[in-house]
Amino acid sequence: MVDVDGRGMSQLRRGVLEYCVLALLREEPRYGFDVIRTLGEVDGMITTEGTLYPLLGRLRRDGLVETHWQESQSGPPRRYYRLTARGTAALDAFTEEWTRFSAAVDSMLGAASR
Amino acid sequence: MSAQQVVEEYLGRFERAAAVLPRGRRGELVDEIRAHLAEAVPPGATESDARNAIERLGSPEAIVVAGLDGPAPHDTVRTRDWVAVLLVLLGGVVIPVIGWIVGVVLLWSSRAFEVRHKLVGTLVPPGGLSAAAFLAFGVSGSATGCVTTSTGPADVVGAPAPAGPEAVTTCTGGGSGLAGSILLAVIVIASVATAAYLGVRLQRAQRLTAAVG
Numbered sequence: 001m002v003d004v005d006g007r008g009m010s011q012l013r014r015g016v017l018e019y020c021v022l023a024l025l026r027e028e029p030r031y032g033f034d035v036i037r038t039l040g041e042v043d044g045m046i047t048t049e050g051t052l053y054p055l056l057g058r059l060r061r062d063g064l065v066e067t068h069w070q071e072s073q074s075g076p077p078r079r080y081y082r083l084t085a086r087g088t089a090a091l092d093a094f095t096e097e098w099t100r101f102s103a104a105v106d107s108m109l110g111a112a113s114r
Numbered sequence: 115m116s117a118q119q120v121v122e123e124y125l126g127r128f129e130r131a132a133a134v135l136p137r138g139r140r141g142e143l144v145d146e147i148r149a150h151l152a153e154a155v156p157p158g159a160t161e162s163d164a165r166n167a168i169e170r171l172g173s174p175e176a177i178v179v180a181g182l183d184g185p186a187p188h189d190t191v192r193t194r195d196w197v198a199v200l201l202v203l204l205g206g207v208v209i210p211v212i213g214w215i216v217g218v219v220l221l222w223s224s225r226a227f228e229v230r231h232k233l234v235g236t237l238v239p240p241g242g243l244s245a246a247a248f249l250a251f252g253v254s255g256s257a258t259g260c261v262t263t264s265t266g267p268a269d270v271v272g273a274p275a276p277a278g279p280e281a282v283t284t285c286t287g288g289g290s291g292l293a294g295s296i297l298l299a300v301i302v303i304a305s306v307a308t309a310a311y312l313g314v315r316l317q318r319a320q321r322l323t324a325a326v327g
Contacts, residue, residue: 031149032146032149033150033154036150048177049150049171050172050176053146054178054181055180057142057146076149078149079149
């Protein structure tokens with residue numbers, strides 16, 4: 001059987017994942033564990049939960065998200081991630097690009113299988 | 115093993131793997147992983163709960179590699195990287211000057227090291243062990259005190275033959291046998307420590323590479 005989840009696929013997944021995280025944070029600020037739990041509810045979204053944390057750190061260094069601490073009822077304060085204006089702009093640009101790109105890929109795959 | 119012990123053991127492994135990250139990023143990441151496990155493995159969780167949570171989290175190495183910018187700068191450690199370390203240490207002894215220079219060139223063209231490693235590898239001490247060999251030669255001859263002023267790698271080639279009269283005339287300090295010995299010891303220790311520093315770096319990078327496949 002062909003290895004679908006080889007290098008190319010995992011790179012594609014990694015590249016797209018950060019925009020899924022941004023999309024999730026557009027709804028409301030979330031803390032890391034919450035982001036992972038929510039992404040985990042969608043099958044095939046993440047393979048290694050822990051790699052989400054370096055990703056969140058990078059988004060913050062790039063100015064796409066910002067963080068703040070918020071008290072928690074069940075333990076120590078949590079670090080919340082929130083979308084910035086720059087993050088919103090990046091997400092909008094990606095959404096437009098992705099819609100075009102995925103439609104193009106779908107049509108190629110569909111044409112090839114006929 | 116209790117759930118808490120499983121978590122602590124994982125965090126220990128994580129901190130060791132994270133040593134390759136810049137300090138600020140390392141602290142933040144360790145905090146996040148710790149907070150994650152506190153949520154995922156609440157008090158009262160069983161050992162197998164904890165093992166499941168850790169399984170899903172992924173290996174420390176995989177997470178740390180994801181925290182490096184871009185494609186991992188030390189993606190593959192090759193034999194030539196080890197040769198570079200060896201030559202920086204011993205190259206100047208085997209083939210004076212040239213052996214060391216080849217080592218330095220290999221070191222700077224390697225992708226397995228960051229700039230700070232390359233700087234340390236080149237400058238501590240320049241010439242590697244050959245600096246010590248040169249010094250020892252000088253001490254055993256009559257030119258005791260002056261050797262300290264000319265430990266640069268460029269001088270090593272000239273050292274064997276004309277060390278006699280020329281060196282003596284430039285010599286100012288007599289009776290510096292003790293100072294010479296101390297300097298010799300410092301150079302030897304510095305050379306070996308530098309090689310060990312670079313070696314540890316390569317080993318860590320190799321472990322990361324192996325973990326990510």
